[in-house]
Amino acid sequence: MEKTIFLQDEAATDRLAARLAPRLRAGDCILLHGPVGAAKTSFARSLIRARLGRMEDVPSPSFTLVQIYDDDGTEIWHADLYRLSHPDQVLELGLPDAFATAICLVEWPDRLGSLVPPDAVNIVLSVDGEGRLARLSGGRPGVLEGLE
Numbered sequence: 001m002e003k004t005i006f007l008q009d010e011a012a013t014d015r016l017a018a019r020l021a022p023r024l025r026a027g028d029c030i031l032l033h034g035p036v037g038a039a040k041t042s043f044a045r046s047l048i049r050a051r052l053g054r055m056e057d058v059p060s061p062s063f064t065l066v067q068i069y070d071d072d073g074t075e076i077w078h079a080d081l082y083r084l085s086h087p088d089q090v091l092e093l094g095l096p097d098a099f100a101t102a103i104c105l106v107e108w109p110d111r112l113g114s115l116v117p118p119d120a121v122n123i124v125l126s127v128d129g130e131g132r133l134a135r136l137s138g139g140r141p142g143v144l145e146g147l148e
Helices: 011-021 040-052 088-093 095-101 108-115
Strands: 002-009 029-035 066-071 073-080 103-107 119-130 131-138
Touching: 002 011, 011 131, 029 040, 029 108, 040 066, 040 073, 040 103, 040 119, 066 108, 073 095, 088 095, 088 108, 095 103, 095 108, 103 108
Parallel strands: 029 103, 029 119, 073 103
Antiparallel strands: 002 131, 066 073, 119 131
């Protein structure tokens, strides 16, 4: 299943992330694609806050590479792989294990190489006029069903 959703502003991005958040469970992975400035981190921040049910400081993991949040016993991993140069570095971060046990949000997923989880949700964000387009595909059965 693939769907394209127009996000007219930051609030629309927040709403999409908030609608997706409760559908996720341990083992789900969201791959966030798009150029610098496409709102990948904004989307991840909104999804994490929606999952946690509170305003949480969610910095970009550009320099730390991974930030981990606890959602009532389920970890949420937010990874920014921009600075990685080889998929072997993903192994050093422990991401493959997290793919099985946590909810993972991955910016710059092209750095994963062959380590991309087979049931990952792909979200491609791109600028469209004053807003953004979000192209969503993949995921386990039903995760994107009815998401508008």
